[in-house]
Amino acid sequence: MQRNPILRVEGLRTTFTSDDGEVVAVDDVSFDVNEGEIVGLIGESGSGKSVTALAVMGLLPKTTSHVTAERIMFDGRDLAHASERELRRLRGGSIGMIFQEPMSSLNPVLKIGDQLIEPIRIHERISYRAAFDRGVELLTKVGIPSPVQRMNDYPHQLSGGMRQRVMIAIALSCSPKLLLADEPTTALDVTIQAQLLDLLLEIQAETKMAIVLITHSMGVIAECADKVVVMYSGRIAEQGPVTEIFDRPGHPYTKGLMQCTPELTGNSRRLTTIPGTLPSLSALPPGCRFAPRCDLAQPDCVAGRPPMIAIGKEHASACIRADELVVSAAQPEGAEV
Amino acid sequence: MLAYTLRRIAQAVPILLLVSLISFGIMQLVPGDPAAVLAGPNATPDELIKLRQTLGLDKSLLSQIMIFYGNLFQGDLGYSIILGEPVLKVVLERSPISISLALYSLALTVILGLSIGVIAAMKHNRWIDQAAMTFALIGVSVPNFWLGLVMIVLFSVHLGWLPTGGYVPFFEDPVGWFLAATMPALSLAMMQIGLLARLTRSTMLEVLGQDYIRTARAKGASEPRVIIKHAMSNVLIPVVTVLGMILSVLLSGSVIVETIFAVPGIGALLGNAILGRDYPMIQGGLIFVAAVLLILNIVVDVLYAWLDPRVRVQ
Ligand SMILES: Nc1ncnc2c1ncn2[C@@H]1O[C@H](COP(=O)(O)OP(=O)(O)OP(=O)(O)O)[C@@H](O)[C@H]1O
Ligand SMILES: [Mg+2]
Numbered sequence: 306m307q308r309n310p311i312l313r314v315e316g317l318r319t320t321f322t323s324d325d326g327e328v329v330a331v332d333d334v335s336f337d338v339n340e341g342e343i344v345g346l347i348g349e350s351g352s353g354k355s356v357t358a359l360a361v362m363g364l365l366p367k368t369t370s371h372v373t374a375e376r377i378m379f380d381g382r383d384l385a386h387a388s389e390r391e392l393r394r395l396r397g398g399s400i401g402m403i404f405q406e407p408m409s410s411l412n413p414v415l416k417i418g419d420q421l422i423e424p425i426r427i428h429e430r431i432s433y434r435a436a437f438d439r440g441v442e443l444l445t446k447v448g449i450p451s452p453v454q455r456m457n458d459y460p461h462q463l464s465g466g467m468r469q470r471v472m473i474a475i476a477l478s479c480s481p482k483l484l485l486a487d488e489p490t491t492a493l494d495v496t497i498q499a500q501l502l503d504l505l506l507e508i509q510a511e512t513k514m515a516i517v518l519i520t521h522s523m524g525v526i527a528e529c530a531d532k533v534v535v536m537y538s539g540r541i542a543e544q545g546p547v548t549e550i551f552d553r554p555g556h557p558y559t560k561g562l563m564q565c566t567p568e569l570t571g572n573s574r575r576l577t578t579i580p581g582t583l584p585s586l587s588a589l590p591p592g593c594r595f596a597p598r599c600d601l602a603q604p605d606c607v608a609g610r611p612p613m614i615a616i617g618k619e620h621a622s623a624c625i626r627a628d629e630l631v632v633s634a635a636q637p638e639g640a641e642v
Numbered sequence: 643m644l645a646y647t648l649r650r651i652a653q654a655v656p657i658l659l660l661v662s663l664i665s666f667g668i669m670q671l672v673p674g675d676p677a678a679v680l681a682g683p684n685a686t687p688d689e690l691i692k693l694r695q696t697l698g699l700d701k702s703l704l705s706q707i708m709i710f711y712g713n714l715f716q717g718d719l720g721y722s723i724i725l726g727e728p729v730l731k732v733v734l735e736r737s738p739i740s741i742s743l744a745l746y747s748l749a750l751t752v753i754l755g756l757s758i759g760v761i762a763a764m765k766h767n768r769w770i771d772q773a774a775m776t777f778a779l780i781g782v783s784v785p786n787f788w789l790g791l792v793m794i795v796l797f798s799v800h801l802g803w804l805p806t807g808g809y810v811p812f813f814e815d816p817v818g819w820f821l822a823a824t825m826p827a828l829s830l831a832m833m834q835i836g837l838l839a840r841l842t843r844s845t846m847l848e849v850l851g852q853d854y855i856r857t858a859r860a861k862g863a864s865e866p867r868v869i870i871k872h873a874m875s876n877v878l879i880p881v882v883t884v885l886g887m888i889l890s891v892l893l894s895g896s897v898i899v900e901t902i903f904a905v906p907g908i909g910a911l912l913g914n915a916i917l918g919r920d921y922p923m924i925q926g927g928l929i930f931v932a933a934v935l936l937i938l939n940i941v942v943d944v945l946y947a948w949l950d951p952r953v954r955v956q
Binding site for chain 2: 364368396404406410413415420423424427461
């Protein structure tokens with residue numbers, strides 16, 4: 306099925322100025338999100354996933370951050386060169402966002418109802434009464450019991466899971482075409498995580514909105530996403546359709562991430578972790594940023610920034626040994642030994 | 643909310659008892675014989691005995707306490723020695739003057755302190771922020787009597803814009819009241835304006851960095867909406883908490899300011915009572931001021947609970 310991209314990010318770069326100078330948190334990131342598609346954005350903590358999403362929304366602090374991009378096309382408009390006014394019209398309207406921190410993302414002194422219907426009242430000409438009714442409807446839809454009473458509650462009266470459901474309701478309130486979901490379940494209990502993911506999938510199946518689903522977990526990607534973007538240290542390591550990536554991972558980092566996920570290896574004894582940690586933004590290694598942690602690193606890896614190499618249909622990797630990796634992955638398990 | 647209010651009122655009762663006990667103790671704690679101190683070195687023994695009787699000092703401590711509280715519960719605060727009038731009557735006459743001055747000061751503090759703080763936070767690290775914080779620092783550091791004198795010299799003596807002081811009843815001549823009260827209120831408020839501006843700025847900066855502000859922006863809220871609806875509602879919580887304290891300081895700071903500007907309020911009254919060793923006046927005045935402060939603090943606490951739903955529910 307041929308789909309049109311609803312979001313096309315090209316050459317996104319984000320820098321932060323801090324006391325010890327300027328750091329590049331997101332460096333030349335490009336990806337597409339097609340209409341109705343779920344794109345998983347995965348990477349270790351600090352790899353720049355949230356910054357990428359916030360940069361698209363224009364929500365990074367103006368005083369300390371600097372965002373540039375060739376283009377950020379959303380629904381025919383270039384967000385990278387749009388005015389604050391235009392961006393405001395899209396935020397909460399055609400683009401919804403759910404944040405990583407359900408406990409602190411709701412205003413503690415305003416009623417759930419007021420916070421929920423705020424985007425509706427901002428983006429649509431609608432009476433308070435009608436907006437309130439829609440709020441109740443939304444709360445019902447995201448599975449909150451006794452929604453009318455909940456409208457008059459304050460955030461501290463709700464559990465973390467319930468608050469995140471409210472955040473989902475807020476993000477969905479104006480029927481967005483694109484939802485940026487930044488680790489919507491990471492801060493919650495495992496059982497609630499699964500419930501919320503199911504809820505998101507259910508709503509997506511119904512509304513056909515596109516979702517950028519940010520996560521730490523390859524398991525979540527396997528379950529939900531159509532496409533994956535793997536980020537490492539502010540750059541894209543690999544991207545492609547989910548089936549492609551799981552069958553033929555083209556980057557040692559992607560492979561490492563998959564080996565960290567028990568559900569995927571099917572054998573808990575073979576569970577490994579990637580040794581080492583993400584480099585600090587103020588002391589980035591030359592060339593491939595993953596090279597210091599990579600088993601397959603060779604002298605060429607640190608020579609320069611590895612280009613994105615196409616290794617399949619819509620599948621590309623930023624590893625100079627991607628071809629070898631894909632070939633070895635294509636061989637049957639036992640052949641290597 | 644009602645239960646909360648009643649509980650706060652109930653909590654005030656022991657405090658008031660304690661204050662009254664302290665004010666009763668004042669007379670007992672004066673070294674030597676308070677009557678002798680009061681009557682001066684030239685008093686005859688007869689006069690001393692009479693004075694002791696008037697003050698009730700000839701009775702046992704226990705019966706003195708009983709009489710003191712007995713009178714207190716009937717609203718009798720005793721007779722002022724200097725003025726020869728019932729303390730309660732004098733206090734009631736003078737207190738509206740001080741309270742109106744304190745409220746005017748409070749209004750100046752809230753309006754100026756809040757707006758300076760908010761503007762400074764919104765222009766964080768720009769010249770406007772620095773100018774505002776310099777102003778706040780000056781406000782905090784300059785003593786109010788000195789500021790009062792400088793203002794008198796500048797605005798009354800040199801420019802002749804405002805009267806040097808005195809008091810005009812508000813209901814007789816609102817404009818006159820306003821002119822006479824502006825300098826005393828401002829010199830009383832200056833330090834509090836500085837403190838409140840700083841508190842508001844730092845709280846606002848903290849609130850603006852919160853996740854829920856980002857959520858508001860993600861909904862497409864305009865900047866004024868973010869500031870007023872989402873940030874201010876949170877900034878006001880700590881501000882209201884210190885409001886009670888500020889008001890206490892404004893009321894009790896008026897001793898010096900009222901004296902400088904010749905405002906015939908409670909502050910000046912108590913100042914004179916202390917200088918003239920008018921013990922009944924000091925005792926009664928103390929209890930009265932404490933009662934007013936307690937009431938104001940209850941009002942502030944209830945307001946706080948009304949602003950912050952997390953407190954209200956507990
Ligand atoms: N406001 C900011 N000012 C300065 N540096 C920032 C800011 N926000 C993020 N960063 C830096 O940018 C880098 C990427 O952060 P980001 O929040 O995007 O990571 P992430 O991939 O979302 O991680 P996590 O999984 O922990 O959410 C980090 O090194 C972080 O310290
Ligand atoms: Mg993040």
